[in-house]
Amino acid sequence: LHGQIRKTYLALACGMPEESGTITAPIGRVPDSLIARCVAPDGKPAVTHYRLLHAGRYALLALQLETGRTHQIRVHMAHIGHPILGDTVYGHKKPELGQDSQCLHAGQLCFRHPRDGRPVMVFAPLPEYFEKLIEKLEKMV
Numbered sequence: 001l002h003g004q005i006r007k008t009y010l011a012l013a014c015g016m017p018e019e020s021g022t023i024t025a026p027i028g029r030v031p032d033s034l035i036a037r038c039v040a041p042d043g044k045p046a047v048t049h050y051r052l053l054h055a056g057r058y059a060l061l062a063l064q065l066e067t068g069r070t071h072q073i074r075v076h077m078a079h080i081g082h083p084i085l086g087d088t089v090y091g092h093k094k095p096e097l098g099q100d101s102q103c104l105h106a107g108q109l110c111f112r113h114p115r116d117g118r119p120v121m122v123f124a125p126l127p128e129y130f131e132k133l134i135e136k137l138e139k140m141v
Helices: 072-079 128-140
Strands: 006-014 020-024 027-029 037-039 047-054 058-065 104-112 119-123
Touching: 006 072, 006 128, 020 072, 027 072, 037 072, 047 072, 058 072
Parallel strands: none
Antiparallel strands: 006 058, 006 104, 020 047, 027 037, 047 058, 104 119
């Protein structure tokens, strides 16, 4: 953690990826778009690590980034065929379960305190809509 910040994200992904993995695929702009990104051979390096936390109709994942490209998690998960639930840009064009936002959450932040160097961990609870969606999915299994 020396001189760096580590974020852990939680996400619900469509389908069932392997138990853990690393996605190494360069990311660049989609031609003629100011916002959208894609995996592109001439893009900037991007590395995403993921770990399966719970398997069901959808996969609950913990993700960590080595790089911080725009939309990196969303682009990488769509690239391996498991887009983020509710991501209408890189995934399904209509929300599958009636949610009105994507299921991606920055849940933990770790860094060294700038004065004394001790590790600091900050946790952000899941938003209510995310928790309710997980409950809904558990009932569907």
